[in-house]
Amino acid sequence: AKRDERGGYSFYAADQNERLAAHRRLLDEMRRGIRNGEFFVEFQPRFETSSRRIRGVEALVRWAHPERGRVSPAEFIPQAERSGLIIPLGEAVLRDACRTIAGFDAISVSVNVSPVQFRDPRLVEIIASALDEAGLPAHRLELEITEGILIEDAERARQTLGRLKEMGLRLAMDDFGTGYSSMSYLCDFPFDVIKIDRKFVSGLHDPGRGRAVVQAIIGLGQSLGIGVTAEGVETNDQLAMLMQLQCREVQGFLLARPMSPEALRLLESDAKAP
Numbered sequence: 001a002k003r004d005e006r007g008g009y010s011f012y013a014a015d016q017n018e019r020l021a022a023h024r025r026l027l028d029e030m031r032r033g034i035r036n037g038e039f040f041v042e043f044q045p046r047f048e049t050s051s052r053r054i055r056g057v058e059a060l061v062r063w064a065h066p067e068r069g070r071v072s073p074a075e076f077i078p079q080a081e082r083s084g085l086i087i088p089l090g091e092a093v094l095r096d097a098c099r100t101i102a103g104f105d106a107i108s109v110s111v112n113v114s115p116v117q118f119r120d121p122r123l124v125e126i127i128a129s130a131l132d133e134a135g136l137p138a139h140r141l142e143l144e145i146t147e148g149i150l151i152e153d154a155e156r157a158r159q160t161l162g163r164l165k166e167m168g169l170r171l172a173m174d175d176f177g178t179g180y181s182s183m184s185y186l187c188d189f190p191f192d193v194i195k196i197d198r199k200f201v202s203g204l205h206d207p208g209r210g211r212a213v214v215q216a217i218i219g220l221g222q223s224l225g226i227g228v229t230a231e232g233v234e235t236n237d238q239l240a241m242l243m244q245l246q247c248r249e250v251q252g253f254l255l256a257r258p259m260s261p262e263a264l265r266l267l268e269s270d271a272k273a274p
């Protein structure tokens with residue numbers, strides 16, 4: 001009924017109401033989905049560029065919605081963050097990822113940690129318990145963090161990152177270069193890895209600026225003694241250029257898509273076959 005009122009203000013209000021209702025519906029469905037086990041984790045391999053061996057995997061959450069099919073994390077993660085649901089969901093992903101990867105030989109697992117989870121005072125405890133329960137050594141868990149953690153309380157973020165480093169975890173700076181303060185963030189916090197955002201990798205075909213930017217980020221990592229992983233590698237040309245620039249690790253659809261633990265098992269045994 002409201003939708004038929006075309007007066008400017010009420011139309012806008014109806015639009016707002018609809019968005020709010022959609023938001024609530026999505027949250028209800030997410031809560032139900034968590035209870036019903038509709039969420040699961042896929043793993044996308046990261047390869048050492050020089051040897052083409054799998055060095056680790058990134059854990060990526062998936063939602064198999066009973067009516068809508070697969071819902072993209074780009075759609076539900078922001079809503080989960082706004083509502084706080086990311087805290088239980090993120091914990092479930094972390095525990096699943098640790099348990100799954102403990103069943104593999106040497107590879108490490110990278111888990112995305114939302115800034116909202118980062119503000120949860122129980123985060124360090126939850127991580128310690130996930131490692132312990134899975135029997136996974138801390139050095140095989142890498143946390144992928146975006147500069148969103150800086151926004152509220154940089155001092156607390158620094159303390160938390162310090163404690164995680166002491167435990168032996170590795171810290172990766174996700175989506176490097178897409179935010180406003182990537183550089184100061186890199187100076188102020190003890191990162192072990194920089195992940196170059198897909199946006200820059202897709203700019204590699206530009207022999208001028210595009211390539212220069214990627215080259216500079218890789219050089220920055222080398223000067224700081226920090227590993228660099230390029231994400232979103234989709235073409236052989238991109239891979240060839242990243243090899244030439246001596247980017248340490250590569251990840252992308254060209255090499256492997258996110259996959260189930262069973263598929264990862266097959267890929268790993270293929271890689272080992274003589």
Ligand code: C2E
Binds near residue numbers: 086144198254258
């Ligand atoms: P991200 O952390 O930057 O993750 C990489 C995204 O790029 C993944 O999308 C992956 O599937 C996609 N990708 C990998 N290789 C390629 C490629 O060659 N080409 C293209 N076009 N895409 C590629 P996905 O799984 O849809 O996740 C989107 C975002 O949702 C992630 O971006 C991350 O920010 C968030 N996310 C996913 N899982 C989790 C999670 O468990 N916790 C949190 N907090 N965030 C998550």
Ligand code: CA
Binds near residue numbers: 058112174
């Ligand atoms: Ca990531």
Ligand code: CA
Binds near residue numbers: 174195231
């Ligand atoms: Ca990323």
Ligand code: CA
Binds near residue numbers: 175
């Ligand atoms: Ca991203």
